[in-house]
Amino acid sequence: MGRKKHHKSNTPASQSHPKQSPVPPPPLAPVNIDPGGQSISLPEESPAPPPTHSLPEPPLQLKPSKMPSAMVDTILVTESPVSAAVQALLRVIETYNGSTVNGLISELKSAANANNVVKQGTPVLTKSKLAVNSACAQFIRYATLTLSSIEAEDVSKCREQMMCEGLKYLKRCERSIEKISRWAVTLIFDGARILVHGDSFVVLETLRCVPKNIYFSVFIVLDNDKVATFFEDNYNIDVSVVRDAEVGTLMESMDLVLVGAEAVTKNGGIINRVGTLPLAICSREMNKPMYVLAESFKFSLLYPLNQEDLPREIREDPITNRIRVDYTQPKYITFLVTDRGLLTPTAVCDELIELYT
Known part of the structure; x- marks a missing residue:
C-alpha cells in the first residue's frame, strides 16, 4: 500500500x-x-530509467521480539558441557586412524572415562560431571548399537555408522529441553502458585513457555534475586525470590513444586542442589505434588541408599568444601518429566535398561 x-x-x-x-x-x-x-508495464520499445524523483521506500518496522524458545534451547544446550563432551567423542571417531573397531571403542571409553573433558579450555564444572559421565556412556551405547549389523570388517564403514548414530544422539540432547517443556506446561494451570528450588534452566525455560493467557505465581528458593530478571518479559508470571527458611510457611499455600536434577539415580531418586531433600519432605507432608524436570542424558547408574553413598567429589564443593548437593529418595517424587515422557520413579529403572543395554 x-x-x-x-x-x-x-x-x-x-x-x-x-x-x-x-x-x-x-x-x-x-x-x-x-x-x-x-x-x-510499458512496452519494451520504450524502456524507462528508474525515476530519481520518487520518494524512498519506507523502512521496514520490526517489533521487538524474543528468540523462539526452541532456538534458545538449541543455542544454550549446544554450549553446555554435555554437548561439548559428546562433540569431543564425535571428534575421536572422526580422527581415528587405527585399523580395528575394538581400538576405536577403546579410545572412546578412555575419552569418556576421563573426567577432564574440557569446553574452551575450561574443565567441566562439578555440577555437570554426573550429566557428562551419563551422556558419554549413553553415547557409546548408541554409537556402537548397530555395529553388529555390519558384516564387513571395514573400519571406515563402522566409523561412518558410528558418526551417524552419534549425531542423532547429539541432536536428541539438543532438543531435550524443548520436549520437556511440552510435557511440563500441561501441569501448570491458571492461577497456580508454584514453588521452584534453585535456578535450573530447564525449569525456568519451561515456565517461560507457558501460554500467555495463563497467569500464575512463581516462588523461587534462591540466595539472590538475579533470576527474577529472567522473567521480566513475561507479564503473565508473578515472580518472588524467597529464602529456604520460608519453605515450610509457604508450602501450605502452594499448588505444586518444580525442581531440576543434576542426576537421576537408578531407583528413581535424584541428586540435586542442597535443600531439595527438605523441600521434598515438606511437600509430601503437606500433600503437594513434586515434579522433577530432567533430561534423559542425566539418567545415571548410581544407586545411593543414603547421603553418605554420594561420591565426595560430587557431594562437596571443591573450593569451600561445603555440601552442595543432596540425594532425594523416589518416595518423595510424584513424577519425572523427561524428554522420554512423563515417568513415575519406578519406571526409571526400565528406561535405564533401554538406555544402557
Missing part, C-alpha cells in the same frame, strides 16, 4: 501533462495500480 500512495501523490499524470501538449508523458516504472496487486 506504501507504493500505491507514493504513486498517487508524486506522479499525478492528469495534472502534469495537459491534453493540448503533443509531447507524450515520460514513461514510468512498473507500479501496482489496483488492490488486486496486478502490475502494468
Whole structure:
C-alpha cells in the first residue's frame, strides 16, 4: 500500500501533462495500480530509467521480539558441557586412524572415562560431571548399537555408522529441553502458585513457555534475586525470590513444586542442589505434588541408599568444601518429566535398561 500512495501523490499524470501538449508523458516504472496487486508495464520499445524523483521506500518496522524458545534451547544446550563432551567423542571417531573397531571403542571409553573433558579450555564444572559421565556412556551405547549389523570388517564403514548414530544422539540432547517443556506446561494451570528450588534452566525455560493467557505465581528458593530478571518479559508470571527458611510457611499455600536434577539415580531418586531433600519432605507432608524436570542424558547408574553413598567429589564443593548437593529418595517424587515422557520413579529403572543395554 506504501507504493500505491507514493504513486498517487508524486506522479499525478492528469495534472502534469495537459491534453493540448503533443509531447507524450515520460514513461514510468512498473507500479501496482489496483488492490488486486496486478502490475502494468510499458512496452519494451520504450524502456524507462528508474525515476530519481520518487520518494524512498519506507523502512521496514520490526517489533521487538524474543528468540523462539526452541532456538534458545538449541543455542544454550549446544554450549553446555554435555554437548561439548559428546562433540569431543564425535571428534575421536572422526580422527581415528587405527585399523580395528575394538581400538576405536577403546579410545572412546578412555575419552569418556576421563573426567577432564574440557569446553574452551575450561574443565567441566562439578555440577555437570554426573550429566557428562551419563551422556558419554549413553553415547557409546548408541554409537556402537548397530555395529553388529555390519558384516564387513571395514573400519571406515563402522566409523561412518558410528558418526551417524552419534549425531542423532547429539541432536536428541539438543532438543531435550524443548520436549520437556511440552510435557511440563500441561501441569501448570491458571492461577497456580508454584514453588521452584534453585535456578535450573530447564525449569525456568519451561515456565517461560507457558501460554500467555495463563497467569500464575512463581516462588523461587534462591540466595539472590538475579533470576527474577529472567522473567521480566513475561507479564503473565508473578515472580518472588524467597529464602529456604520460608519453605515450610509457604508450602501450605502452594499448588505444586518444580525442581531440576543434576542426576537421576537408578531407583528413581535424584541428586540435586542442597535443600531439595527438605523441600521434598515438606511437600509430601503437606500433600503437594513434586515434579522433577530432567533430561534423559542425566539418567545415571548410581544407586545411593543414603547421603553418605554420594561420591565426595560430587557431594562437596571443591573450593569451600561445603555440601552442595543432596540425594532425594523416589518416595518423595510424584513424577519425572523427561524428554522420554512423563515417568513415575519406578519406571526409571526400565528406561535405564533401554538406555544402557
